[in-house]
Amino acid sequence: MIKRFISFVAAAVLAVTTLPMATLAQAESLNNFVLIEGNETQHILTYIEGLTAILEVDGLKFKDHNKNGSLDVYEDWRVDSETRVQDLISQMTVREKIAQMQHPTFVPKAGGKVPSYLEKWSTDENIGLVLVRELDSVENAAKTMNQVQEWAEASRLGVPIVVSMDSVHGTSYVYGATVTPHNLGLAATRNEELVSKLADIARQEHIAIGTRMTLSPEADIGTEPRWGRVMETFGEDADLVTKMIRAQIVGFQNGDEGLNEDSIMACIKHFPGSGPQMDGIDMAPIVSDEETLQYHLKPYYAALEVNVASIMPYYSSSIYLDISTAALGSKAILQDLLREEMGFDGLIQTDWGMIWAIQQTRALFEGEISEEEAVLVGVMEGQVDGIGGESIRLIDTMETLHGEGKITDEVLNAACRRVLLPKFQMGVFENPYCDVAYAIEYVGNDESRALSLQAARESMTLLKNDNILPYDSTGKKILVTGLRAGDMDSLCGGWSSAQPGLTIEQALKEYAKEGATVVYAAEDLEQMKAEAVDADLIIAVVGEPSYMHSSAWGTEDLSLTNSQKEMMKVLDATGKPIVTVVINGRPLILTWCAENTEAILMAYYPGTEGGIAIAETLYGMNNPSGKLPVQLPRDMESVLEQSGDVAFDLENPLYDYGYGLSYTE
Numbered sequence: 167m168i169k170r171f172i173s174f175v176a177a178a179v180l181a182v183t184t185l186p187m188a189t190l191a192q193a194e195s196l197n198n199f200v201l202i203e204g205n206e207t208q209h210i211l212t213y214i215e216g217l218t219a220i221l222e223v224d225g226l227k228f229k230d231h232n233k234n235g236s237l238d239v240y241e242d243w244r245v246d247s248e249t250r251v252q253d254l255i256s257q258m259t260v261r262e263k264i265a266q267m268q269h270p271t272f273v274p275k276a277g278g279k280v281p282s283y284l285e286k287w288s289t290d291e292n293i294g295l296v297l298v299r300e301l302d303s304v305e306n307a308a309k310t311m312n313q314v315q316e317w318a319e320a321s322r323l324g325v326p327i328v329v330s331m332d333s334v335h336g337t338s339y340v341y342g343a344t345v346t347p348h349n350l351g352l353a354a355t356r357n358e359e360l361v362s363k364l365a366d367i368a369r370q371e372h373i374a375i376g377t378r379m380t381l382s383p384e385a386d387i388g389t390e391p392r393w394g395r396v397m398e399t400f401g402e403d404a405d406l407v408t409k410m411i412r413a414q415i416v417g418f419q420n421g422d423e424g425l426n427e428d429s430i431m432a433c434i435k436h437f438p439g440s441g442p443q444m445d446g447i448d449m450a451p452i453v454s455d456e457e458t459l460q461y462h463l464k465p466y467y468a469a470l471e472v473n474v475a476s477i478m479p480y481y482s483s484s485i486y487l488d489i490s491t492a493a494l495g496s497k498a499i500l501q502d503l504l505r506e507e508m509g510f511d512g513l514i515q516t517d518w519g520m521i522w523a524i525q526q527t528r529a530l531f532e533g534e535i536s537e538e539e540a541v542l543v544g545v546m547e548g549q550v551d552g553i554g555g556e557s558i559r560l561i562d563t564m565e566t567l568h569g570e571g572k573i574t575d576e577v578l579n580a581a582c583r584r585v586l587l588p589k590f591q592m593g594v595f596e597n598p599y600c601d602v603a604y605a606i607e608y609v610g611n612d613e614s615r616a617l618s619l620q621a622a623r624e625s626m627t628l629l630k631n632d633n634i635l636p637y638d639s640t641g642k643k644i645l646v647t648g649l650r651a652g653d654m655d656s657l658c659g660g661w662s663s664a665q666p667g668l669t670i671e672q673a674l675k676e677y678a679k680e681g682a683t684v685v686y687a688a689e690d691l692e693q694m695k696a697e698a699v700d701a702d703l704i705i706a707v708v709g710e711p712s713y714m715h716s717s718a719w720g721t722e723d724l725s726l727t728n729s730q731k732e733m734m735k736v737l738d739a740t741g742k743p744i745v746t747v748v749i750n751g752r753p754l755i756l757t758w759c760a761e762n763t764e765a766i767l768m769a770y771y772p773g774t775e776g777g778i779a780i781a782e783t784l785y786g787m788n789n790p791s792g793k794l795p796v797q798l799p800r801d802m803e804s805v806l807e808q809s810g811d812v813a814f815d816l817e818n819p820l821y822d823y824g825y826g827l828s829y830t831e
Contacts, residue, residue, distance in 0.1 A: 232323045295515075371609045
């Protein structure tokens with residue numbers, strides 16, 4: 167609601183900004199901000215009446231963030247962002263500067279209730295950033311962000327918080343938002359324009375709910391097939407990865423010239439190119455050498471060309487650059503390479519668990535170090551800006567280290583500047599709140615979901631077809647098998663919360679033609695045998711369940727699990743034609759399926775619309791056009807013999823990079 171602006175005299179200004187904390191804690195409304203509309207001369211302002219007074223200078227209105235009754239430089243939206251940052255830093259205590267570097271995580275409670283500790287983080291400490299996880303509705307998401315900003319507004323200097331999300335494939339942690347295929351599937355589309363449009367939708371959805379930073383895209387290159395996080399990459403071709411990364415950053419940041427008031431911050435990861443994890447084990451050392459490092463850095467150089475706001479270094483150390491220190495605290499990686507050689511001056515945001523990662527790598531190669539020593543490695547050697555996922559107690563630790571002269575003002579001020587600058591550039595100081603009603607209307611709308619469906623359709627990669635597809639289901643009985651067929655989480659993949667949508671089984675029933683019968687047997691082999699007796703076609707859905715860092719299948723074998731192999735052999739023994747649908751986030755060994763089933767459709771993790779895209783493809787309503795963004799191995803021997811940092815080096819792959827059939831072939 168737009169409320170009429172009321173000017174406050176100086177005495178009233180001071181009066182309304184000294185409400186006791188008890189009053190703030192008792193506030194019931196999560197969306198009670200006042201809006202002053204912007205025009206050609208006046209900047210839009212949103213604020214909480216009773217927390218922040220409005221100053222009128224030269225006929226214009228400004229927020230009195232620090233509640234002193236006068237217009238400070240950092241409060242003046244007419245002044246350039248760099249000057250405003252320096253003025254604000256000059257007013258901050260050491261503890262407030264340290265707090266700006268903190269980027270902890272919070273998970274809302276059921277029904278969108280915000281945990282009480284977040285008020286202390288936001289008001290008393292006034293942290294700089296916070297990562298939000300599972301949000302059970304768009305409405306609760308928007309209300310939660312407004313509550314966070316209300317608490318931040320009540321802090322001494324009124325510095326807003328940048329709320330981030332691990333939204334690596336759409337607005338994936340908000341129930342009912344737009345959830346796209348994972349990047350590996352998007353890479354199969356080869357459609358840069360579509361990828362940029364999807365990033366633009368994510369940008370608008372983030373802004374609609376009040377989040378202004380996405381911890382994506384992943385600029386790693388998937389050269390190690392065993393690594394679980396290949397699903398977040400755009401495959402193993404550095405040129406394709408580079409094109410897609412540029413497209414996403416431009417979509418997220420609303421252009422290629424840096425942040426503006428319609429941007430969200432993109433945070434590419436995981437520097438210095440963490441695709442080549444040793445033996446595919448997540449957080450193991452990065453095995454790239456002098457030559458292959460340049461291959462893995464290509465997307466990062468491209469990201470700098472389009473002014474990416476933030477870069478995230480990984481937990482792993484680099485055998486070539488610095489074996490003894492996790493990348494997220496390494497001087498050689500962050501200062502010598504990223505800052506000096508590559509010229510990046512944006513926000514270095516650590517991955518989550520900086521202290522633990524530094525302690526682990528140092529213990530392996532140089533000896534055990536204390537928590538305080540690990541902090542000094544990250545802050546003084548790596549000179550990171552945002553510190554992800556640590557306890558809020560880190561503020562005390564860093565304040566003590568500063569008092570002992572071990573953390574310098576120069577380093578602290580530089581980090582604080584890089585956290586604050588995007589907040590001014592994006593206009594968050596003036597307009598931190600979001601319109602809940604608009605968020606409900608816009609987020610996850612039909613048009614956005616239609617574009618996600620288009621992406622899922624274009625990602626479908628047909629690997630084999632013995633003239634069985636497209637299948638005319640008219641009057642036919644179709645048996646659908648496998649746990650993945652009835653699981654929405656498997657369609658969405660990792661880095662997402664529970665989402666609505668049609669499972670593969672439901673979509674196959676929904677889109678079947680007149681007279682068709684579709685039955686589902688998830689894992690009961692005897693049921694499968696019985697239903698197969700009069701079935702005309704079997705659709706077997708196999709592949710990995712949803713995961714985040716590492717698949718439950720591990721790294722020792724990329725074949726189907728024993729239970730899935732047994733299911734496939736039972737189905738094969740029925741003599742009925744089998745179409746294999748593969749749900750996957752990394753290259754799997756599908757040799758048996760290629761030799762024994764009539765068709766193979768690779769669907770990757772296709773997102774909330776994936777069930778529909780799969781059904782449409784199998785039934786002929788969508789002509790598959792996806793092309794493999796990775797090689798698929800024939801056996802584990804070839805996987806063990808390949809070099810994890812080198813692309814296209816599998817010996818005699820079952821299906822090569824770029825392979826993919828259509829119904830016209």
